[in-house]
Amino acid sequence: MADGVVAVGSPARALEPRASRIPGGAGIWIFLAVDFTYFTAIFAAFMVDRADRPEAFAAARGTVDVLTGGLNTLLLLSASYVAARALRAMRHDERRAAGRYLLAAAALGVAFVLSKAREWAIELDHGHSPGDGGFYVYYYFAGGMHLLHVLIGLAVLAWLHRRMRTGAAVRAEAAEAGVVYWHMVDLLWILLFATIYLAA
């Protein structure tokens, strides 16, 4: 079996953590850096706009449900934890356990999507739409971009889960890159939650 491939019965040594390497390969980290820069630009625009109109932003921020935001944070943090366990299981070639962890991570991700949809439905029901401008433009746009990342992450988790279930080979770097991407989804939400839900 070629190095960097995980399959039933393989020791999967290629997935063992080693010092001085790039988990998942350089490509995923370059992508993450670009994506992170993009979100940083959104956060910077938000904070500059907020500095211009602090009262309007504070009033609008008071309408968002911080507790639901906190619950969403817990869902993604838990999904990340389970995904980290999945990667460890893949490293030890425990494909059934890895499949279960990947499924659990995906289920928590789906719960996040449903919770987010409910949160937006309540906001829209209260008459707060992106058309209101100011705070709500960022609230929906940043949240929407993040949600898109969650959906892509769910597709990646589903692909990895299918490979684990069917016993198909998975390149070590692909498995790591997929899980690292999922952690970026969590990381971005933490920054988004702190910037838009809490610090506004």
Next chain:
Amino acid sequence: MPRTTSPRLLLVWAALVALTAVSVVVEEDAPLGLDGRAAGLLILAVALVKASAVAWEYMEAGAATRALRIGVAVALCGWLALVGGLFLAG
């Protein structure tokens, strides 16, 4: 204990959950006599700790090359400086 079980991962997860709860409580009630700005900075500090823990423990940045570790640290500190600076300016 299964080989995939990691007390350290579980500990990080529990700490992140606790920090999230602190963030929400501080935002909702601003206890300990904190004014709004101090509470906001505390929340940002908590968020930085959370973000660092995710990057280091889950994304395995801690086991990565030195350049990548420095890059991740700079990105997180940059975010804190950006948001914290603008928060204080506002």
